Amino acid sequence: MPVHGTAGLPPLRERLRDHRSLLTVIAVAELVAVMVVSTVNTHDHIDGEVYRLGAKALLAGRDLYNGLPATESGLELPFIYPPFAAIVFAPLALIPKAGSTAVIMLVSHLALIATLYVVLSASTFLRAHRDKVLLVTAAALPLATISEPVLETITYAQINIVLMALVAIDCLWRTDGAKKLPYPRGLLIGLAAGIKLTPLVFLLLPLLRRDVRMIVVSLLTFLGTALLGFALTFDNARRFWLQEMLASSNVSFGPKFTGDASTYAGNQSLRSLLSKMSTQSLTVVFGLLALLALVLAVAGMVHAVRQRDLPTAVTINAIFGLLVSPISWSHHWVWAIPGLVLLIGAAYVRRNWGLLLATAMTAGFFMMGPHWKMPQGDGLELTWNFLQQLIGNAYVYFGLAFLLYNAVLWWRSRRTVIDPGEAAPETPRTAPVP
Template sequence: MSLSTIEHTAPPSAEHNVPQRRTIPTFAYWAISVLGAAAGICYLGQVLHTPQVMMHLMDLGVYQIAGNRVVDGVSVYDTPLLGHTRGVWEFVYTPFAALLFVPLVDLHGELYTYVGAFGNFAMLTGSVWAALSMLGYRRDRRLVLLGPPIAGLLMWCEPVRETMAFGQINILLLLLVLADMALPDSSRWKGVLTGIAAGIKLTPAFFVIYLLVTRRYRAAVTAIGACAATVLIGFAALPKDSLTYWSGAFVDPTRVGVPENPRNESLRGLLARTIGVDGAHQLLWLVAASAIAAVCLLLARRLSLTGRELPAVVLCGLTTTAVSPYSWVHHWVWLAPLLVYLADLALRRGGVAAPLGLLVALAAASGGLIAVLDPTVVSIFDYPSGNHLTVFFHNGYVWLTLALFGAAAVWLRRSVPTGRDSYARRDGVNGAKAGMSVIE
């Protein structure tokens, strides 16, 4: 179908979500099931062999302390949750997040471990389902059964492994945003989960801007309303802490740590370790971060309007982590849906580009694969620095994000003429076919 036909079949108010449903091929289904089961069993074996490394749940324990403080009426912001050192184990989430951690207070022993481990795995599986749905796969029993094996394979992605080990909250935020973006634009609930995610941690608020630039105004307003509701709940339950947080604690970088920390896998960390972030270097970081965010929104808008909603959302997720002042390795869980998308692309399309892109992404996220050789090490950052390659792989996720910008720009330039992509917005099956004819 030509672009001129698309202009008449897909009105500007069309849906962004993929309505054209595909079935997972039988061969791929069984191959992924077997590989995923093997990967999951191998991961479980390492957890049982070295639980102090693979499942120590230190951050989940800190969340539990925050929940205890809420119950006891003690501020979560006045002092670190563990120890007495500023920038170490301080509570950096919203008061609303502290309220969500209250149920952890009653978890102890094996139940505590099971909730930390299987809870994150269940949310990772849900994220896989949302990603596959956004790729256009039919929501049937085969998709449901394939979720856990794919999650098993993703356990070897370094940020996912670290999130599992620490009992971190990142996969929950990933699930909230992906599930929200997988909803049809006509849903009155679209935006609620994104707003809640932003009400827990501020970085998902970037997706509100994404909704605005893709002209999904109702969803953006809904997200803002949901986030505002979390702030009001925080003020109602924890007025003192809410005043502390929203009056300045949320922008205090000293609460997290020094930016040059080798595990700060963000643009600011890269600059801090290379040239510093004082004075003019701080301004350089702000300008570079703003430019990266702007380019991301431009690319994500065009990807979304041409039917590529999942890569658009993933690009935004990676960007929020790259431009954040402080991003631990486990914050980069957006690599998981990226790998899902690239694997699907490599399976569906011929040629060299898609498989090569998948291999590059796997290499960048392969820190977790080190555990195959040494189960006492879960990250490349555990190896000592000392050579020039350190500058590269200690900032690998930032470089990968920038490389994805370039790949997306090249693909859009070759596939969709500038100024014409807006006509590929979809409305039902006809619009979907029009959009797919442009992008495939």
Template sequence: MPNPATSHHRAPAWHWVLATALILAAASIPVLRFLIFWPKDQWQVDVEVYREAGVSILIGRPIYDAMTEAPQLLPFTYPPFAAILAIPLALLPFGVVGWLWTVAQIAATTGIVWYAAYRLIHTGPGGAARPLILGALAAPMFWLHPVGDGIRFGQVNAFIVLACLMDLRRPRPRLLRSIAPGVLVGLAMAIKLTPGVFLIHYLVTKRYREAAAAVATAAGTWIAAAILLPSASLAFWGGALQDPARLGPNMGTSNQSIRGVLMRLGPDGVAGSAIWLVCVLAVGAFGFALARRAYLAGDSITEVAAVGLMACLLSPVAWIHHFHWMVVVVLAILGAQPWRDRRRAFAAALIWVWFTCRLPWWGISWIANDWPPEVIGRILQNADLAGALLALWLMHWALRRSAPGRPGALSPGPTPPASGARGAGIRSRRPAGSSPGASA
């Protein structure tokens, strides 16, 4: 029998070529739609926002006052550190930036699949097949509605998901051997605030060192940005951050957070805020409890997927493209050996289909055409929130099916080290069937 620690080096080169061709062919569908046939005035509008922030720094223009060109007129909404990172984008023509950003998103999404599906890829039929398994798993992910929207707008979510996944996945990727756990989450927070939900998870699981590393990293970048861009930092932390209207119309269909749905369906004022708070507490309690159980079970993929969904559900604004976390969710439900538990495969397929069908826009069409009954249109309009809640429950169900003795179960690992113990944030156990090669 080949050594599992070395067999992953034996894939023929043509396997990698075939996997790459499969991924590019699948990604070509949203790329053709949104970069070739899409109206030019809506082309890569979000990466244009990032680029304009870099331009603002270079020409001395106020970052948070600048808008992209008409008809979009979009402002920059991220912390000043993100604007500093956007300076290289300002040095290239916008058309070049849009295409390079798309290629980077395809690579990042493929990386997400590589790290989130490591249990399946590395427990499959052998090292030679790993590129083909990667290609087969990654290809359909580009048809997910959130992933397609990320390509459409030129969004940053693929990179945020990849950073958080790499930071929390166990076994820890080899690329991060010299980087303390929590640092990549901190960098993600420095660019976009929503990954801050991982701090709550760190505290719930008593991983104080990882929480401290994340906070220190984010704070350090923000302080550095404040030194370099004091007026922009004051404008963001003192005003722009408190203005949700800068993000766009919060009541719009694209906002599939709990708050967004309640704004469309629920009462206004104090009653609406009270209902939202109750829903946030209930969903948050369930989601963080699920993530904690996954952590204790050694299932870091379900752990990351659950916390990532919290970033979408609990945030006041979660556009459809923010649900890029569904790539991790589908693979978390699928598990390590779906051929031994077809119910998990069916559940993963259900979530994939749900988030591929663009159900909110089906609902908009239903309502716009005045088809009866209207309630069906309203249900479809808010289907991504319902799908995310269903995905949370299915991950809970799948984790229970992974208990020892069930089909496709993970072998129980040793009890995590006590809080404060040396290396408390770094677990050495790995799911059954994983190998040292899985830490690639």
């Protein structure tokens, strides 16, 4: 099924032939990137192993949330997801660990490609150059693969990229003309939230667009995943929704995680930033910062929606969620990659060299993962000096800057008559743009 805006484009085979040499170079670069990811510290793929152990416990009728076997590296880690996630992971229990890890890594890689493609397909800066979407996607892929959030996600065999793809496709995938999507919009967000609760934050976008249907579909799908959990494993479902969900921020640590989760270097959230600065309770300060982040996010999303720039609106929504979450491990920041791609594309098209330079420098931070270079573990984060606080919380400051930048765009345009331009594809008639 064609993506919105692809009508009239040359056939895919012809487009590939036109860029054969460049695509070959990019393919080699991506192969090198995959090899780099495969040779760095694999963290024993412990998250993927926990998924598999949880699935095996489910199939054996055992307790998901107490007494899981230790991983092959000897770590006793909990299963912190809803029972529906264990149902989804069930096929992993039927194959050896190496096979399940390979499946997760392959699916994650395909999900990264899908995310970049749908984001770029719906981007405003490629609106007049739809024939370049495939090429730009391919060009962005190697750098995205070796970025710290993506690399950490793949080496932990995490599912962050898969969840990102589900949300991106649900919000951004469009079809030509009168053709309908093969599913009701909102279904994929509901499924993603059934696996891990945090994708529910993406209901902010349809709320701003007054897309009641998408909200209802998402919530009903999410409810369906919960009911399926009760139907298949009642005791586990009851324990998760009545106990574990409320205690999900009290996570156990892996091999690198020694100390308090709220202050650990790998936690890149507003609450963690404040916890690293002071041992005293800063609940009120966090509440004010979270409220400020919400105001900035809403302003930026309103502006993006008015400009028919849904990829930016979705990314703003994601960054807001990462900032206000109690725990946002650095590998949760995979959403920064589409955000950086969108900023670079917009800056280049507008010839905004200052923004392009700033974004390129920020991208460098996401390649390095500077928080891992700081003193960490056993409370060492509490000893950081001013410069270390800036570097060690770089993702948080990028998130705030991203929200502020888009809010400023809203502020500048609030009295400007907006040219509707190209109609937003598949905008429901019952969901007017704010």
